[in-house]
Amino acid sequence: MTEKVLGLKCRECGRQYPKEPFHVCEFCFGPLEVDYNYEAIQKSISRESIEQGPESLWRYADLLPIDGEPTDGLNSGFTPLIRAKNLEAVLGVEALYIKDDSVCHPTLSFKDRVVAVALSKAKEFGFDTVSCASTGNLANSVAANAAIANLNCFIFIPADLEMGKVVASLVYAPTVVGIAGNYDDVNRLCSEIAGVYPWAFANINIRPFYAEGSKTFTYEIIEQLGWEAPDHIVVPAAGGSLITKVGKALKEFHTLGLIDKPQTRIHIAQAEGCGPIVTTVKENSDFVKPVKPDTIAKSLAIGNPADGIYAAATVQDSGGYGEHASDDEIIEAIKLLAATEGIFTETAGGVTLAAAQKLIESGRISRDERIVISITGNGLKTIEALDSRVPEPHVIQPQLNAFRKLMTTL
Ligand SMILES: Cc1ncc(COP(=O)(O)O)c(C=O)c1O
Ligand SMILES: [Zn+2]
Structure with a gap:
């Protein structure tokens, strides 16, 4: 099949770029987006071909920007x-x-879709370390998928996130960095880090690919x-x-x-x-x-x-x-x-x-x-x-009488 991905293209000025881990136009600072060859894709895609595909988001692989076989998120997507x-x-x-x-x-959010594509692509680019700036869900997904793929992983989040989101990153044993600030501060710092460390930041330098998921x-x-x-x-x-x-x-x-x-x-x-x-x-x-x-x-x-x-x-x-x-x-x-x-x-x-x-x-x-x-x-x-928006459970002694008494009060 002819190449389905032509490259990257600036959303603002239309300038074209090769398929590389870039996300901003050098001329106008517009965001880059994946540019597809729809004529080539149309020749190989149909409702039937999709229906016969895997029961995961990869049934739409013809419209996702990876070159080889998908290697990440093989069981993601296909939700009810x-x-x-x-x-x-x-x-x-x-x-x-x-x-x-x-x-x-x-990891129980739609971010498993974007990370499936981001990490498959990061591996194609040859990165051995993945990272992200996150409000929580992206962090969970990057950490879990990095663990599966044996990639090094650095997670950057606002320090005051919900405990469930923090633990659901820590459990996969990445390096988790809590920033004393809000997401916009985290993102700014990560943009600077991405300029210095050769890492694939899911939502920064490989954002055009990630977003397609x-x-x-x-x-x-x-x-x-x-x-x-x-x-x-x-x-x-x-x-x-x-x-x-x-x-x-x-x-x-x-x-x-x-x-x-x-x-x-x-x-x-x-x-x-x-x-x-x-x-x-x-x-x-x-x-x-x-x-x-x-x-x-x-x-x-x-x-x-x-x-x-x-x-x-x-x-x-x-x-x-x-x-x-x-x-x-x-x-x-x-x-x-x-x-x-x-x-x-x-x-x-x-x-x-x-x-x-x-x-x-x-x-x-x-x-x-x-x-x-x-x-x-x-x-x-x-x-x-x-917290305090749902009632407390009724706590009773383990005796039938205690339950009977409770029933009279309900
Ligand atoms: C649960 C959930 N829904 C929606 C979004 C919004 O996604 P986007 O940043 O692509 O607008 C996020 C982003 O973190 C999220 O965690
Ligand atoms: Zn541009």
Whole structure:
């Protein structure tokens, strides 16, 4: 087959670059993006060829930027798309689906998708050390996958992350560095480190490759809906990469003739305490004003999002909208999803459901259209958020009488 990846291309000025671990245009400082040869890909891809592929995100390998066979994340992706009947009844909508990446293998968030591609690519480039700046989930995934691949691993996180996120990196025995600052400080420091140490930083120097892994979240939704795009999708954003790739995935499947022209409205969800991209969408602007994060949704706490303007443009071009969620709304939405669909999501999932509720109530999402809510992370990693927000267990003596007595009080 002819080369499916032509190289990298600047999103701003279109200048082309070879397939190398670069992420910024030397001329205009625009971000680089993987440039595919869709004509060549179209010759080898079909619905059938995808359906016969592995039960992992690698069934879409033709649209992922690695040269050889995938070597990482071989069991990642391929998560359930759940018809959420109970939640439909509560929200008063007709066709609601949950894409559930809270059970993505191996580290229970959608970041296992991006890391599958990032580490496969890092090995092709010959790196022996991988790293990342992370709000938690990416750290967990890079650490786990580095352990599997026998790569050295350095993790950089804000020092005040949730215990579940910190332990779920430490357990794989990478070097974990907690920075006294927020994610934007961590990211700035990592950009400097990446200039000095010859490491593959998943979301810095190999970001163009890493980001492509996010597309598989949307490819799967389309395939699971019987090769149809939904009418609405609600997506959480931090750096804005995932939501940008929702737009790219929809376009690519149409370009390749796998689906009809999608009419999907892409809606963005962020916390009130860190929602710079949603603010851009609400103000219908093309500028993202950085903020200082203050929210319980720590995984989404990026005040100066790398892909902010592209994320906002993705939403605006699709006819979608955005909503902020307050800390209380996040917690209520976490509890609602658990009580209706049995899914325990982390704070980011609470943000997404809370935003979806507002979009439905305001009429931005029609009640009779097909809606997908993106659940991207697992609640067991952010249990602090529910401190004193769920009742204490009833503690009794191990005697039937004690239980009978309890029953009279319930
Ligand atoms: C659970 C979860 N959902 C969504 C996101 C947002 O991803 P992006 O930075 O691609 O916007 C993150 C980022 O860390 C995350 O951890
Ligand atoms: Zn450029």
